[in-house]
Amino acid sequence: MRQTTGGLPTTFWYLWTASLINRTGAVAQIYLGVYLLSVRHFDASYAGLVIGLGGIGTAVGALPGGIIADRWGRRPAMLGASVPAAMTMLALGWVTSQAAVLVLAWVLGVFLGIVRPAFTASIIDVVADADRVRALNLNYWAVNLGSGAAALLAGLLARIEPMLLFAMNAGVLLCSTLMLALKVPETRPAAQVAKAGPVGLGVVFRDRTFMVFVGLTLLGWTMIETNKMLPVALVADGLDVTSYGQVIVVNMALIVVGQLFLPGLVARLRQEHVLAASVMFIGVGFGLVTLADTLGAYALTVAIWTLGEMLMTVANSALTTQLSPASARGRYQGVFGCGLTAAMFLGPTLGGWVAERLGTDTLWVGVFWLGLVLAAANLAVGSARARRTTLLRAASTAVHEAVRQADTRTTGHPAHRHRP
CATH class of the missing domain: 1.20.1250.20 (MFS general substrate transporter like domains)
Structure with a gap:
């Protein structure tokens, strides 16, 4: 374990913690399909379309996200897109119109996609060449660990109050963004x-x-x-x-x-x-x-x-x-x-x-x-x-x-x- 986790800079561990927080709190993203079917009572084909559009939005957002990270820096891409992503997440839990849900799912995907290239580039920037594979695998491990916890937490929140899914998801996005703003410098x-x-x-x-x-x-x-x-x-x-x-x-x-x-x-x-x-x-x-x-x-x-x-x-x-x-x-x-x-x-x-x-x-x-x-x-x-x-x-x-x-x-x- 020491060989796997030792010797990495403090900035990496702030980035790693942000990954763990975000994935643990990604309860609305994990339960979106269930929410659309059981709470909003939309049909399965529509729920699949919403999730698919969110994925397309993330793919589309990754392209300008990479350009922003290279032109203006990693921080503008990560911090500038995370806050509107949190606001969009909250809105997604409030709206009831099928058209509005489709639009917001796509917009949310775009904002989340903008963040990802800058985040990964930041990890590569701050870690020595010999340690980069180890660091990226640690981040992948945090994503999977957080996703497992989110799946359990999402079921509990959905039974209490479905809107809590979106409120918590937005809250962790804002919390991790604040931590990155305070603790992670520009790494370009x-x-x-x-x-x-x-x-x-x-x-x-x-x-x-x-x-x-x-x-x-x-x-x-x-x-x-x-x-x-x-x-x-x-x-x-x-x-x-x-x-x-x-x-x-x-x-x-x-x-x-x-x-x-x-x-x-x-x-x-x-x-x-x-x-x-x-x-x-x-x-x-x-x-x-x-x-x-x-x-x-x-x-x-x-x-x-x-x-x-x-x-x-x-x-x-x-x-x-x-x-x-x-x-x-x-x-x-x-x-x-x-x-x-x-x-x-x-x-x-x-x-x-x-x-x-x-x-x-x-x-x-x-x-x-x-x-x-x-x-x-x-x-x-x-x-x-x-x-x-x-x-x-x-x-x-x-x-x-x-x-x-x-x-x-x-x-x-x-x-x-x-x-x-």
């Missing part, structure tokens, strides 16, 4: 400020190596998000639909127990091998759903694809830092975050379409074969990623040296490295 690297230039998204979209990485991650995460179709398979096997909660808890438990220690176990492996293994585990896990017919068998399938999810997260944490130039870190995180969020929409949408028209067995077999294809693709692009990482490391060293020499000429002595 001096090298990025010195190398100021165009801050559009073109620099990211023209980076073929990175965009291939985003595309493969999008497909891999889409596989994971097809787990939303597991209730259909459970019901088809004569199990109660509420059994989904009992089997999906395996996912959260394994991540909370194992995610902290997995980076050290795979540190000596090549990233393309880790990614290839991850999508194979995901494909096998979902492929075995075709054979599962008991609660224990379904839990085993969840355990297998969860291992793949954990491996993918470790490798992605490394690659998002290594493939993102310091001068465009916010934009790179924005595009990557957009891809992940899009998968959260595509997985259930495409999965539902295939399950309805071709059957759930076809869906799970398709996910299995997609895993094999993605494993081969990740192995094929591994050498290109390694070359790109080497070039970026050399360029970063050159920029830092140029900044150091400029400071030396200005002040008459070498600049001391500042670590927030």
Whole structure:
């Protein structure tokens, strides 16, 4: 545990705490579908549309969020979007019009999306290069730990007073924003400020190596998000639909127990091998759903694809830092975050379409074969990623040296490295 958590700067732990607070208090986000069905008495298709629009809004917001983080800094993006997000959350709990709910869900998603690239970039900024994978995995662990607590808390609040879901969610957003405002300084690297230039998204979209990485991650995460179709398979096997909660808890438990220690176990492996293994585990896990017919068998399938999810997260944490130039870190995180969020929409949408028209067995077999294809693709692009990482490391060293020499000429002595 000391090796996993030790040696990280204080600023990181404020960011980590903000993640834990936000996810623990994200009770309205977790229970939104239940709220729309049981409190507002809207139909299931409308509830799905609301949740889908929120996901699209988050994906859309990640793109300007990355630009803001690079142009004006991490703090303007994080602090400027969190407060209106909290206000929108409160409004979402008050309105009753279907049109208003749709609009507010999308707007809320946009504000939340703006925050994410700056938040991730801040973690990368303040942590030393050798510790970044460890730090990002700690943050992922906090998100899952908080989400598990939020699921329990949301059920309690919903029984007392549904409006409490939105009030608490808005309150924790404001509390974490206040903590970030008081404790987390601007972290944008001096090298990025010195190398100021165009801050559009073109620099990211023209980076073929990175965009291939985003595309493969999008497909891999889409596989994971097809787990939303597991209730259909459970019901088809004569199990109660509420059994989904009992089997999906395996996912959260394994991540909370194992995610902290997995980076050290795979540190000596090549990233393309880790990614290839991850999508194979995901494909096998979902492929075995075709054979599962008991609660224990379904839990085993969840355990297998969860291992793949954990491996993918470790490798992605490394690659998002290594493939993102310091001068465009916010934009790179924005595009990557957009891809992940899009998968959260595509997985259930495409999965539902295939399950309805071709059957759930076809869906799970398709996910299995997609895993094999993605494993081969990740192995094929591994050498290109390694070359790109080497070039970026050399360029970063050159920029830092140029900044150091400029400071030396200005002040008459070498600049001391500042670590927030």
